[in-house]
Amino acid sequence: MGPESLEIEIKVEGDIVRARGAGRDMCRELGLSEINQVKVATAISELARNIFHYAQTGMITLRRLSTPRAGIEIIAKDNGPGIPDVKLVLSGAYKSKTGMGKGLLGARRLVDFFEIDTGPDRGTTVVLRKFVR
Amino acid sequence: MGSRDDEETLRERVDELGARLKRLRAFGSLRRTLRVAEEDEAIALAAQRVALDVLSCTHFAVYCAEKDDTDFRLLSAAPEGVALPAVVERGDPFARVLEQQASVREGELIACLGPDAKNPIALALRGLPGQLIGFAIVAGSPLDGELLDEVLDELVFDVESALAARMISRLRAEELAVLEIQERELVGLLRDVEARDAIIQRDLEEARQFQRKMLGTPPRVPGAAIEVVYMPLGLVGGDLYAVSAEHGRLRLFVADATGHGVRASLTTMFIKSGYEAVRATAPDPGALLAALNDTIAQTYRSSEMLFSAVCVDLDLASGHVRFASAAHPPLCLVRSGDACLVEGGGAFLGLRTGMKFEVQEASLSAGDGIYLFTDGFSEARKQNEQFGDERLRLAIHEAHMRGARAGEAVMQAVAAFLDGTPMDDDGTFVGVRFGVEDDEEPVVMSTREPPASVR
Structure with missing residues (x-):
C-alpha cells in the first residue's frame, strides 16, 4: 500500500503528469474502478494545469479517506490571483475565450464532491472527493 | 339606487x-x-x-x-x-x-x-x-x-x-467541459505514446544496425560465388547466417530461432556467439552442431533457446560437401543441371545436451550450386496456399541454370506468389555456386529498409 497522503508540488509542466500518475496509482490501490481512476486522474490533471497556467506554482495533496466512506480526496491549493466570477464560471453560463473555467466545471462533473474557495487575497483552494462505491 | x-x-x-x-x-x-x-x-x-x-x-x-x-x-x-x-x-x-x-x-x-x-x-x-x-x-x-x-x-x-x-x-x-478536458487528456496521452514509440523505433533501428553488423558480409572466396538474402519480418529478425573460409574449406551456417521480432533477434546473438566459440575447432558439420547444442543447452533451460540450423562444409579444391541439419528445412543441391532438395533431419538445438547429428556427403563439380534457406520462403502463405518446397526448388533451379542469383529469384517468385500479402516470417537464403568466380564483392540483399522516419 502507498502512503496515506501525498503532496506534489506543481512548478513545471511535468509535475502535471506526475500528479496525475500519483492520483491514478492511489485510486488503483483504493480499488476504484478503471473508469473512475481515469476520471480522478483527469480531474487532477485539470486542477494541476489550472495551477500551472494561472498561479504558476501550487500544491496538489492526495489523501486516502476511510470514514465515513472510503475514497480519495484531492486538494489543489495555490496563492495565485484567484478566480473572478467563480459562481458564474461554475454555473456554466460563463463564455470564456481562453477556456478558463472549463477545467473546474469538468473536474466537478468527474467527482462526487466539489468545493472551492477563491479570492484575490487568498489564492484558490479546490477540494475534490471521489468515493469507492 | x-x-x-x-x-x-x-x-x-x-x-x-x-x-x-x-x-x-x-x-x-x-x-x-x-x-x-x-x-x-x-x-x-x-x-x-x-x-x-x-x-x-x-x-x-x-x-x-x-x-x-x-x-x-x-x-x-x-x-x-x-x-x-x-x-x-x-x-x-x-x-x-x-x-x-x-x-x-x-x-x-x-x-x-x-x-x-x-x-x-x-x-x-x-x-x-x-x-x-x-x-x-x-x-x-x-x-x-x-x-x-x-x-x-x-x-x-x-x-x-x-x-x-x-x-x-x-x-x-459540464458535460461539454468534461468532453473538452478529456479531449485534452487524450491529446496528451497520444503525445506520450508517440514519444515512447519514437524511442522504441530508435532503439529498434539501433538493434537492426547492430544485428546487421553482427551478421556481417560474407567474404570473397576464390572458386566460389556466394550470395546472401536476409529478410527479417520487422527491423530485426530471428534468422542468422554465417559464412567463413579457412584452410581451403568454406563453412556455411544458417539458423532460425523460434518466433521472430525482438525476442528472436536476441536469441540470434546468443546463437552467433555460441557458433563462433565452436566454429574453428569443430572438425565437421555434425560435430559443430553437437558442440553448439551442448553450449546452448548447458547454459539455458530446455526450450528457452530453441532453434533449427544447418551447417555445410565445402572443400574448395575438390568440391566435396559435408553437411548436417538440426530440424532445419531441406537444402537444395543443383548438380549437372538437376536441382534436388535434400532433407537433413535431426532434432532442434537447445533441447538437451548430448545430441548427435548425422553428417551427409555429396560432391560438386564446377558450375554446381548448394543453397541453404530458412522456412520463411516455402511457408509464405497466401490465403490457404503455401509457396511450398516445389516452387522454391523450381525458382532456384531456373535462376541457377541461367546464371542468375538464386536468392534474388526466390524473393521475386515469393513476392509474385504473395501478390501484395506480406510475408509472416523471417526469410534467409545463402547460396554458393562452386567453381565460379564472382566479379563483385558479395553483398547481403535485404528488401526491408527501415522506415523513413527513423532513417
Whole structure:
C-alpha cells in the first residue's frame, strides 16, 4: 500500500503528469474502478494545469479517506490571483475565450464532491472527493 | 339606487382589471428577466420581487438544488433576517413530502417563518414530474383562495421552468467541459505514446544496425560465388547466417530461432556467439552442431533457446560437401543441371545436451550450386496456399541454370506468389555456386529498409 497522503508540488509542466500518475496509482490501490481512476486522474490533471497556467506554482495533496466512506480526496491549493466570477464560471453560463473555467466545471462533473474557495487575497483552494462505491 | 350600485360594481371591476393588468405586466417582466438570468440567485430574486411587490406577500423564500440529487440551498428570503436554514438536505422529511405532493402547509421549515406569517405554504418546484429541484415558501398574501392559487401556480411554473432550464444548461456545460478536458487528456496521452514509440523505433533501428553488423558480409572466396538474402519480418529478425573460409574449406551456417521480432533477434546473438566459440575447432558439420547444442543447452533451460540450423562444409579444391541439419528445412543441391532438395533431419538445438547429428556427403563439380534457406520462403502463405518446397526448388533451379542469383529469384517468385500479402516470417537464403568466380564483392540483399522516419 502507498502512503496515506501525498503532496506534489506543481512548478513545471511535468509535475502535471506526475500528479496525475500519483492520483491514478492511489485510486488503483483504493480499488476504484478503471473508469473512475481515469476520471480522478483527469480531474487532477485539470486542477494541476489550472495551477500551472494561472498561479504558476501550487500544491496538489492526495489523501486516502476511510470514514465515513472510503475514497480519495484531492486538494489543489495555490496563492495565485484567484478566480473572478467563480459562481458564474461554475454555473456554466460563463463564455470564456481562453477556456478558463472549463477545467473546474469538468473536474466537478468527474467527482462526487466539489468545493472551492477563491479570492484575490487568498489564492484558490479546490477540494475534490471521489468515493469507492 | 341602481346607478350607485352600478357605479360601485363598475369601480370594483375597474380596480380588479387594474390589478390584473398590473399582474400581467409583472409576469411579463418576470419572464423576460428569467429568460436572461444566468444564475439561480437571479431567478429567485426576480420571483421574490413579484411575490412582494405584486402579490403583496409578507414572506417569500426559494430553495433550489444544483443537481437533481444534491441538497437544497436557500437562494433568496424575505423579509430580511427570517430564520430559515441555509441548506435543506434532500433526505429531509419536509423535502420528501414535497417530492410526493405539490404543496405543504405545515412543517418544521414553515414554522421557521414565525407566528406572523399568515397562511404559509410551501410549493414544490419540479424539473420533470417527480423530480424535485427546489421549493418556494410563501406567506401573507392578501389575495384570496382561488385567485391566489392561480397566481401562485403561474409563479411556480415560471420559476421552476427557469430553474430547470438553468440546471439543464449547467449539466450540458459540464458535460461539454468534461468532453473538452478529456479531449485534452487524450491529446496528451497520444503525445506520450508517440514519444515512447519514437524511442522504441530508435532503439529498434539501433538493434537492426547492430544485428546487421553482427551478421556481417560474407567474404570473397576464390572458386566460389556466394550470395546472401536476409529478410527479417520487422527491423530485426530471428534468422542468422554465417559464412567463413579457412584452410581451403568454406563453412556455411544458417539458423532460425523460434518466433521472430525482438525476442528472436536476441536469441540470434546468443546463437552467433555460441557458433563462433565452436566454429574453428569443430572438425565437421555434425560435430559443430553437437558442440553448439551442448553450449546452448548447458547454459539455458530446455526450450528457452530453441532453434533449427544447418551447417555445410565445402572443400574448395575438390568440391566435396559435408553437411548436417538440426530440424532445419531441406537444402537444395543443383548438380549437372538437376536441382534436388535434400532433407537433413535431426532434432532442434537447445533441447538437451548430448545430441548427435548425422553428417551427409555429396560432391560438386564446377558450375554446381548448394543453397541453404530458412522456412520463411516455402511457408509464405497466401490465403490457404503455401509457396511450398516445389516452387522454391523450381525458382532456384531456373535462376541457377541461367546464371542468375538464386536468392534474388526466390524473393521475386515469393513476392509474385504473395501478390501484395506480406510475408509472416523471417526469410534467409545463402547460396554458393562452386567453381565460379564472382566479379563483385558479395553483398547481403535485404528488401526491408527501415522506415523513413527513423532513417
